[in-house]
Amino acid sequence: MVGPTQSNGVVHHTLSRNLPHGGTLNDLIARDAPRKAELLALASTLPSHVLTERQLCDLELLMNGGFSPLDGFMTEATYSSVVENLRLPSGLVFPIPITLDLSAEEIEKSGIKPGAKLALRDFRDDTPLAIITVSDVYKPDRKKEAQLVFGTNDILHPSVHYLEKVAQDFYIGGTLEAISLPAHYDFVELRFTPADLRRQFERLNWTRIVAFQTRNPMHRAHRELTVRAARERSCNVLIHPVVGLTKPGDIDHYTRVRVYKAILPKYPQGMATLSLLPLAMRMGGPREAVWHAIIRKNYGCSHFIVGRDHAGPGKGSNGKDFYGPYDAHDLVEKYKDELDIEVVPFQMVTYLPDTDEYIPENDVPAGVTTLNISGTELRRRLRVGHKIPEWFTYPEVAAILQQSYPPRSKQGFTIFFTGYYNSGSKEIAQALQVSLSQDGGRQTTLLLGETIRSELSAELGYSKSERDRNINRLAFVAGEITKAGGACIAAPIAPYEEAREAARSQITKFGGFFLVHVATPLEACKKRDRHGVYERATRGEIKGFTGIDDPYEVPKKPDLTVDVTKQSISQIVHSIILALEKENYLGER
Incomplete structure (x- = not known):
């Protein structure tokens, strides 16, 4: 049902379109009422682990197929292969370890060992979401993980900080039996599983879809670059923002989604749609870009926009960016044939006031006046209550930002x-x-x-x-x-x-x-x-x-x-x- 295929000697990621809700066989079983009742009864007798917010995001994408071909949290062998080689033991490219961390105290108290079962519960309401059958319990080398996956042990990197200060000492790997996906009460009409979204694309007769990854509000420049990407490649646009965990200090997803909904009518009729991604970002730069491409392929996209300094967390202790501006482009390009998704380089666009248009920076003639507002300047204008010009963003977007971030x-x-x-x-x-x-x-x-x-x-x-x-x-x-x-x-x-x-x-x-x-x-x-x-x-x-x-x-x-x-x-x-x-x-x- 879910797994790799091979053509011309190249292994590709695939996701079955036939599952009614998500992308794993366990989802299909869990939707059967008698089986779900059995799992709920079993969960009530088992020791439980209350998931953290990051673990909850990971579990949802494991169960709905967003992390296909994974069917559970990584075992030590899988974890080591991914950390060291960017590949699963099967040979499939997968660059980010998906792990379930627990404390030594919890492992001892709950009797967690190979063969044991553990109920995984939602931290928000204690609902049992899945049962994991433990394959192994292992203690990772987190410094090695940080250096190989994120390229640094600098504590200013959000994921290094997580590994050093937040993550528990042990990981457990194992397969999942899904009981139900996490409940969401916000923007439910925009929360599609990969199978849901693929079916929607089929209904719309969309066969070429370019995904736009974002964790920030969108403005006129973003609309322009996505429209250009779609026209040049004869695609439709999927605006696919992350609404799980992003970089600390980012604008909250409630505000951002209102912005995305306001900007959607600015696209040509029938060109774009919006769906939310419950991902916990790692801000892992090049590896994260490959990960994002795999996820978008699972959601049915044929193209993926990779931005300048894609998923970069900013500057480290040395005052320099953690990743080069085009490192993500290079790594995704390296694996593009195996990923079976076309990479669309992010083209920075800038505003020309004399002609009232946005064009790629590389196409600006010498001596022509351009305008731009940086993120820092935008935050300053919001802070002091200054007007945000219409050439930069749409009035509807400005109103939402000013409401959520008053002076x-x-x-x-x-x-x-x-x-x-x-x-x-x-x-x-x-x-x-x-x-x-x-x-x-x-x-x-x-x-x-x-x-x-x-x-x-x-x-x-x-x-x-x-x-x-x-x-x-x-x-x-x-x-x-x-x-x-x-x-x-x-x-x-x-x-x-x-x-x-x-x-x-x-x-x-x-x-x-x-x-x-x-x-x-x-x-x-x-x-x-x-x-x-x-x-x-x-x-x-x-x-x-x-x-x-x-x-x-x-x-x-x-x-x-x-x-x-x-x-x-x-x-x-x-x-x-x-x-x-x-x-x-x-x-x-």
Whole structure:
């Protein structure tokens, strides 16, 4: 049903068109009601693994045929072959390892060993989606994996960071019995399996389809280059954006899909369609481009646009791009005969204001004026509320982006104080709340350390892990307030740098974050202590007290440093207000 074919001595990827939902035999079995009931009953008796978001994306594409010819997570032999040779043991090209990582603790607790069965559950609602029959359990060399697959061990590469900081120590390989595909509640009309999409192409009588991979909003230039690619090769266009995991900091897929839906009518009638791809990207450059080509072939495409620096994650620690601009082109070209899909090089186009048209950069005559807006400039215009010109994007697209990414004067923010107990952070926070509230415009919420401790973290003690958990909870609440456009003032002690930076990372997804170090010296904090707390801690009556028997890590990069022994509360509040105004958070609303 699914597997390789061979013609003229070349092995090709194929996917059966006959399966009703997806591309594996297990999907066909799981759609049979009695068999599905049996699998559900079996899953309820088995140990379970709750899938991470990345694992969930991988499982969906394993079950629906997007990763054909794979029928499960890779065994050690398959993994090693892919990492070292870009091929499955069968000889088929497959460049990215698809692995299921588990901790040693979970493996021991669940009794996972060859021959064992494990239910795989959706992290969102605990629904059993599949049963894996374990073939082997192995400990990978993740540094080797990073170097060979991604060409680097630089932690700034998102997938290297994942391997070093997120992935568990062991991989398990095995075959899958599918119970059901993950449920989706957003844009369900655009979520097609490979078999679904192939049938749609047949209904439309499309035989030549060029796929456009994207994880960013589309503008007029993208529409122009895809139309050119389609016309030059007599193709129709599949806009096939990734809506699984992309690069941290990318625009959310809800906004992007609204943009794609708005731009679709700008194509000539009947030329283009839109379908969503639930892929967890690795940002793996050349190897990822080959992977993307295989996936698009499985979805029924005959052509695939490979972009400049395709799936590149940006710059590494040395300040240079991880991959060359055309490395992806070269690698896909190397394997194109085996992939059985034609590669379409991405042609950068630029705008000519004198003729109001987009043309390839290489075709621009010398001395002709061109215009362009970089991603950085677009984000700046959105941040400050400047108009996005119609020559760059369509008004409908601009309106969607401006709605989802309002200027800073309409965004929420968090002021996060850190300092010793009795440093004055509480008094500054309370005064700042009054100052912001009197100006109006935003709802202002004050989260004092003792409030969070009593209301959200009453069961926690003061070990490092418990302190970190407390700050994680505070950051979650502050992030939700920020996301809603409010102003949040948080005033914990927050003695550890890693927890503070994790809070910054969490909150900056939604708006502004200002770390204020209240650097009042410890001796001054002790003198200000009217309740004798420091004395009790010094006598050993209070354990784990910051500054006495527990450390305080001075922030490495605070946004503002203040000291109540050198400045009045009003002066400090004024300096915070000025910092907010400088970053346009207190502009006209």
